[in-house]
Amino acid sequence: MPAAPHWIIERDWMPADVANALAETLRDGLPWTRHRLRIFGREVDAPRLSCWIGDPDAAYRYSGTRFAPHPWPAALLPVREAVSAAAGGAFNSVLANLYRDGRDAMGWHSDDEPELGPRPVIASLSLGATRRFVLKARQPDAEGVIERHVIELPHGSLLMMRGDCQARYRHALPRTAKPVGPRINLTFRRILPV
Numbered sequence: 001m002p003a004a005p006h007w008i009i010e011r012d013w014m015p016a017d018v019a020n021a022l023a024e025t026l027r028d029g030l031p032w033t034r035h036r037l038r039i040f041g042r043e044v045d046a047p048r049l050s051c052w053i054g055d056p057d058a059a060y061r062y063s064g065t066r067f068a069p070h071p072w073p074a075a076l077l078p079v080r081e082a083v084s085a086a087a088g089g090a091f092n093s094v095l096a097n098l099y100r101d102g103r104d105a106m107g108w109h110s111d112d113e114p115e116l117g118p119r120p121v122i123a124s125l126s127l128g129a130t131r132r133f134v135l136k137a138r139q140p141d142a143e144g145v146i147e148r149h150v151i152e153l154p155h156g157s158l159l160m161m162r163g164d165c166q167a168r169y170r171h172a173l174p175r176t177a178k179p180v181g182p183r184i185n186l187t188f189r190r191i192l193p194v
């Protein structure tokens with residue numbers, strides 16, 4: 001398992017058949033919506049579909065919008081347990097994202113909202129098409145170089161971001177011109193009372 005201080009990935013974390021069944025259940029069963037994002041003071045449609053899921057008190061402010069959580073679907077309860085056990089701490093919410101094809105994407109950002117706390121553990125489970133995930137340092141190093149890492153996220157992989165990952169890096173899931181099928185990503189988070 002390749003490790004870096006601020007993230008770790010386990011590529012075959014969920015068996016492929018379990019991941020197939022989960023992807024199908026979520027794709028057909030979640031109330032997917034297009035979130036609105038505020039970028040440079042302008043409201044735009046997010047280039048993907050999303051669903052915020054969590055315990056009733058786990059409301060989340062994301063890109064200027066407050067999301068009340070959708071209740072946990074039965075299919076996600078064992079996944080929440082297993083991901084929490086892998087992370088060594090209980091998650092009370094998950095942002096589900098559906099990337100319908102290579103045109104859907106996630107722009108540069110850090111998950112650094114105050115309700116996540118200063119050094120959040122965020123566990124990111126990928127289902128479906130492999131997509132490229134990119135991390136970029138927020139500040140140049142002593143030589144003026146911006147550190148950059150590219151990680152392929154295959155079906156059933158679990159990426160754990162932790163420590164100073166959000167404070168030191170931004171991350172993105174870029175568009176791709178390659179023909180790719182749909183992908184669901186689940187980013188488990190612990191929302192703290194603020």
Ligand SMILES: O=C(O)CCC(=O)C(=O)O
Nearest residue numbers: 095097106133173185187
């Ligand atoms: O889809 C992904 O792997 C990235 C998701 C993400 O960056 C987020 O939900 O904050």
